[in-house]
Amino acid sequence: MRTISTISLLICCLANVSCGGGGGSGSSPKPPSSAAVSSSVATTSSQSSSPASSSAATSSAAISQALIKINQIGFKPNSQKWAVIPAVAATTFRVINKSDNSTALTGNLSAAATWVPAQESVKLADFSAITTAGSYELQVDGVEKAAEFTVSDNAYEALNAGAVKAFYFNRASTELLEAHAGVYKRAAGHMDDKVYIHASAKSALRPERSVIAAPKGWYDAGDYNLYIVNSGISTYTLLAAYESFGDYFKHQHLNIPESDDDVPDLLNEIRWNLEWMLAMQDPNDGGVYHKLTSKNFSGFVMPASDVSDRYVVQKTTAAALNFAATLAAASRVYAEYETQFPGFSATLLTAAKTAYDWAKANPRIYYTQPADISTGTYGDGDVSDEFMWAAAELYITTKIDSYYTDVNLANLTPDVPWWGGVKTLGLFSLARHSAELTAVAETAIIKTKLDNLATTIVNKGSSSAYGVAINTGDFNWGSNSGILNHAWVLLEAYQRDKSKTAYLNAAQSLLDYVVGRNPTDYSFVTGFGKKTPQNIHHRPSGADGIPGAIPGFLAGGANAGQEDKSSCSKPYPSTLAAKSYLDEECSYASNEIAINWNAPLVYVSAALQVLTE
Numbered sequence: 001m002r003t004i005s006t007i008s009l010l011i012c013c014l015a016n017v018s019c020g021g022g023g024g025s026g027s028s029p030k031p032p033s034s035a036a037v038s039s040s041v042a043t044t045s046s047q048s049s050s051p052a053s054s055s056a057a058t059s060s061a062a063i064s065q066a067l068i069k070i071n072q073i074g075f076k077p078n079s080q081k082w083a084v085i086p087a088v089a090a091t092t093f094r095v096i097n098k099s100d101n102s103t104a105l106t107g108n109l110s111a112a113a114t115w116v117p118a119q120e121s122v123k124l125a126d127f128s129a130i131t132t133a134g135s136y137e138l139q140v141d142g143v144e145k146a147a148e149f150t151v152s153d154n155a156y157e158a159l160n161a162g163a164v165k166a167f168y169f170n171r172a173s174t175e176l177l178e179a180h181a182g183v184y185k186r187a188a189g190h191m192d193d194k195v196y197i198h199a200s201a202k203s204a205l206r207p208e209r210s211v212i213a214a215p216k217g218w219y220d221a222g223d224y225n226l227y228i229v230n231s232g233i234s235t236y237t238l239l240a241a242y243e244s245f246g247d248y249f250k251h252q253h254l255n256i257p258e259s260d261d262d263v264p265d266l267l268n269e270i271r272w273n274l275e276w277m278l279a280m281q282d283p284n285d286g287g288v289y290h291k292l293t294s295k296n297f298s299g300f301v302m303p304a305s306d307v308s309d310r311y312v313v314q315k316t317t318a319a320a321l322n323f324a325a326t327l328a329a330a331s332r333v334y335a336e337y338e339t340q341f342p343g344f345s346a347t348l349l350t351a352a353k354t355a356y357d358w359a360k361a362n363p364r365i366y367y368t369q370p371a372d373i374s375t376g377t378y379g380d381g382d383v384s385d386e387f388m389w390a391a392a393e394l395y396i397t398t399k400i401d402s403y404y405t406d407v408n409l410a411n412l413t414p415d416v417p418w419w420g421g422v423k424t425l426g427l428f429s430l431a432r433h434s435a436e437l438t439a440v441a442e443t444a445i446i447k448t449k450l451d452n453l454a455t456t457i458v459n460k461g462s463s464s465a466y467g468v469a470i471n472t473g474d475f476n477w478g479s480n481s482g483i484l485n486h487a488w489v490l491l492e493a494y495q496r497d498k499s500k501t502a503y504l505n506a507a508q509s510l511l512d513y514v515v516g517r518n519p520t521d522y523s524f525v526t527g528f529g530k531k532t533p534q535n536i537h538h539r540p541s542g543a544d545g546i547p548g549a550i551p552g553f554l555a556g557g558a559n560a561g562q563e564d565k566s567s568c569s570k571p572y573p574s575t576l577a578a579k580s581y582l583d584e585e586c587s588y589a590s591n592e593i594a595i596n597w598n599a600p601l602v603y604v605s606a607a608l609q610v611l612t613e
């Protein structure tokens with residue numbers, strides 16, 4: 001899109017420097033373990049600050065070297081602001097304004113409580129009363145290091161732009177020019193203009209080893225393959241962000257090749273992937289191939305050096321339905337841009353409908369990994385949720401009531417979405433569009449179902465010593481995305497009822513977790529925060545010869561499964577769930593990146609930027 005507003009932040013991102021503030025913090029509905037958290041804002045700016053490190057009154061033996069856990073990006077003036085403090089003896093904290101060393105706030109800490117996923121005893125500091133833009137330091141006697149944080153009106157704009165730009169960095173079939181990619185420029189690879197039909201995907205009109213073209217799209221993750229199931233949820237998540245915060249995205253400039261057109265850059269970026277998705281449909285029957293892949297994962301080489309043959313593999317029901325849902329949603333979004341992309345919206349809708357019809361005629365074709373293929377599977381033996389999602393999106397876009405009937409709302413028990421569980425995505429869309437639906441839509445029930453899920457999440461956080469709505473069971477492969485998907489639920493529900501500030505605050509806490517308020521001390525977004533992943537399991541980041549990681553990518557995060565531990569020469573630092581994170585390239589189970597992990601980061605960072613007023 002044609003504006004030049006955020007170039008400076010992109011320079012910062014392209015240079016792979018820390019784009020966030022110092023340390024930040026968190027927020028949440030209520031301090032979980034104590035009613036004792038209270039604070040008072042200083043009335044004058046002349047009070048002197050205490051030393052940033054140890055208080056003179058505290059003996060060195062009692063000083064904790066553990067860090068204060070805090071959002072490292074910063075806060076908006078009206079964000080709730082929380083930090084997790086090691087359980088030292090102190091019962092109070094203070095906030096120093098760095099501009100003049102004055103004490104801006106003093107407050108009480110909550111009582112110590114143990115956070116089970118990390119077996120840490122901690123206290124919480126609530127410094128939400130700091131509502132003036134600036135740079136601050138949070139100090140607690142007995143904690144060696146103070147924590148820095150910033151407050152600003154545009155707290156999450158750079159993070160959000162970086163998270164979207166990561167999709168550009170993961171584009172297949174194209175050269176990345178220095179003008180857009182800076183030091184991360186690279187030669188084109190995976191043109192995918194000659195892709196073989198794998199034996200598992202053969203049909204009369206497309207026999208085994210016949211050739212199709214299916215270029216573009218985003219690499220799924222740290223590998224160079226593309227999978228429809230995961231592409232679908234990722235693309236929908238970005239579309240949902242656009243549907244929710246279109247005015248915000250209309251003003252975002254990402255410096256991507258299409259930035260000079262008059263289409264929002266987010267939609268330019270999404271279109272790159274939609275074009276690939278369209279090519280993954282067999283025009284002869286409407287079925288959709290599950291993935292486009294090499295037979296095995298490539299080595300850690302740049303795209304241009306991976307010249308292995310590429311295949312489309314097996315048509316599946318899950319792929320057809322993910323495709324149908326995503327393209328139906330995209331059709332209504334791109335209808336706004338008919339002048340720029342003539343016929344695109346209609347093409348998307350036709351493709352969505354034929355894929356859905358194929359799925360209804362082939363309702364139980366599950367992915368089976370062929371013996372000669374070893375890349376990711378995204379296998380799913382239950383596609384009832386995919387049917388609900390696709391039906392919901394087709395209904396919203398076409399207003400044809402029979403699609404609504406297919407949703408079967410009575411059977412939809414919402415849960416936090418992930419690539420294998422997508423029914424709640426349909427609920428999100430129905431709730432977002434409830435004002436435009438036909439008479440058959442049970443809008444009150446839709447809203448209640450969403451509300452109930454959001455309430456469950458808030459309650460989950462209310463007893464957490466870290467003040468976050470996650471527990472030991474949430475630390476699985478890609479946990480950071482699950483954590484942000486919890487926030488996404490809360491933020492969809494909040495937009496439907498803005499009196500529910502507990503939803504917004506619980507979502508803030510979840511973002512805080514991902515960008516620093518967690519036991520690892522990492523902000524899990526490359527290049528954004530004080531301590532960020534350097535060695536992500538991402539082929540271009542590993543092979544480009546440039547130290548550190550390409551910016552804007554969310555690492556998978558702590559994963560109690562530690563499925564990769566035998567592949568890594570370095571051990572995980574702990575067996576505890578929330579500490580099972582290893583910033584090593586070998587750690588595909590905790591330190592890979594993926595498009596479906598970045599997508600909720602885009603949604604949540606935009607939401608907190610826009611909705612925190």
Ligand code: 9MR
Nearest residue numbers: 220221222223376377378477478592594
């Ligand atoms: O995100 C996927 C995770 O839920 C699974 O547990 C894991 C193992 O099957 O696979 C993850 O997806 C990977 C995909 O199969 C291939 N590209 C990289 C993805 C992220 O690790």
